Amino acid sequence: MIFFELSKRSIRLNWLRSFLAVAGIVIGVVAISSMGLLGSALTLSVTDSLSKVGDSVIIIPIGGNTAQNAMEMPFISDRQLQQIVRVVAPNEAVPLYVGADKIEIGSKKDMASLYGIRNEQILLMVTIADGIAPRGTSGALIGATLADKYDIKPGSRIKVGDKTIRITGVMEKQGMGFDINPDSALIVSDRWYSTTYGQDNYDQVIVKVRDINDIDTVKKSVERTLNRRDDEVAVIDTRMILDMIVTTFGQISAFTTAIGGISLLVAGVSIFNVQMMSVTERIKEIGIIRSIGTKRFEVMRMFLYEALILGLIGSGVGGLISFVGGFVALSLVLGDASYLFYPQTLFYIPYGMGIGLLVTLVSGLYPAWKAANLNPIEALRFE
Numbered sequence: 001m002i003f004f005e006l007s008k009r010s011i012r013l014n015w016l017r018s019f020l021a022v023a024g025i026v027i028g029v030v031a032i033s034s035m036g037l038l039g040s041a042l043t044l045s046v047t048d049s050l051s052k053v054g055d056s057v058i059i060i061p062i063g064g065n066t067a068q069n070a071m072e073m074p075f076i077s078d079r080q081l082q083q084i085v086r087v088v089a090p091n092e093a094v095p096l097y098v099g100a101d102k103i104e105i106g107s108k109k110d111m112a113s114l115y116g117i118r119n120e121q122i123l124l125m126v127t128i129a130d131g132i133a134p135r136g137t138s139g140a141l142i143g144a145t146l147a148d149k150y151d152i153k154p155g156s157r158i159k160v161g162d163k164t165i166r167i168t169g170v171m172e173k174q175g176m177g178f179d180i181n182p183d184s185a186l187i188v189s190d191r192w193y194s195t196t197y198g199q200d201n202y203d204q205v206i207v208k209v210r211d212i213n214d215i216d217t218v219k220k221s222v223e224r225t226l227n228r229r230d231d232e233v234a235v236i237d238t239r240m241i242l243d244m245i246v247t248t249f250g251q252i253s254a255f256t257t258a259i260g261g262i263s264l265l266v267a268g269v270s271i272f273n274v275q276m277m278s279v280t281e282r283i284k285e286i287g288i289i290r291s292i293g294t295k296r297f298e299v300m301r302m303f304l305y306e307a308l309i310l311g312l313i314g315s316g317v318g319g320l321i322s323f324v325g326g327f328v329a330l331s332l333v334l335g336d337a338s339y340l341f342y343p344q345t346l347f348y349i350p351y352g353m354g355i356g357l358l359v360t361l362v363s364g365l366y367p368a369w370k371a372a373n374l375n376p377i378e379a380l381r382f383e
Helices: 002-013 015-053 078-088 119-125 144-150 190-197 212-226 238-281 283-291 296-333 337-341 348-372 376-381
Strands: 056-061 092-105 108-117 128-131 139-142 157-160 163-171 185-189 204-208 233-237
Touching (some): 002 015, 002 296, 015 296, 015 337, 015 348, 056 078, 056 238, 078 092, 078 204, 078 212, 092 190, 108 119, 108 144, 108 190, 119 204, 144 163, 163 185, 185 190, 212 233, 233 238, 238 348, 283 376, 296 337, 296 348
Parallel strands (some): 108 185, 139 163
Antiparallel strands (some): 056 204, 056 233, 092 108, 092 157, 092 204, 128 163, 139 185, 157 163
16 A cells, blocks of 8 residues: 555654654553553452452450450450350351460571461361371471471471470461461460460451351351440451452552553653654645645545554554563562463553554544645645
């Protein structure tokens, strides 16, 4: 097509100006796509880390009848525990001791979180990567982060406080959670914890809900039973917290993507300027082709082709850079680039390219219209 060839010739003759215009489009596309990619990948990462506890209801004592005086820390009493077990049935209620203590591995010392859980309920809370769960009162599971840090294997012995305990297994890495965070913790038998620290009542109860659709029912049942006369416990729905975090991350992603769009608007202004200069420089050429019978629409199409070529080159290069840059960034930030290949993450590459192309064509509309509507006689007289 002759008009397409004329557009290519104009870009080639004004290569520096065209290059700068393309660079603006590339920057804009990369800004939009990269912000979207990173936001989506971070949202997916957080969702994966927290979704494992999305089926939990956490019950924490807040005082009421559980504390003897205002200075005493409240606990879950036996009476409260029995009420919880009854109202959440057939779902499993897991009472926990929660604390921390110093640990010694050889000559190395550190602090670690401690969870005391009934032996038969440990596997409801964690997954074991190596070894077995404690079967008596003398064993413990160790979190993956602690195990890697001190090269601890099943069968190792470590000192917790003033007591030595044998590691029966290493837990699978779980990431951040709302119920427990076992990666840098030890899980021991509830009887071992109670005997060692002289604590009879539990610190909290985790209800593992079998059907996620029953979470609201379980939550209301616990609140109605335990908080009937006084506010004795706080009941936290981890699914609600998860939804709030995912929504917040989504809003942040949308906001940062919008900020990236500002650079694309700047690129649009650059394209507009390039096209207007091109029209001004080629007024006599436009007059000649119009005088030999070229229609206004064909002149307009010639300049739109020019904008389209710049947009395609800029969007294509920007999309490629976004993909490569996103892969590198996610590998460095998250240590896992697999989130890049999720459809909802990859979507931002064609999205950014499409916005870049659209902005380019819109920016070229007025210059193309102006060129098409030049008076051929006046155009031929132009110097």
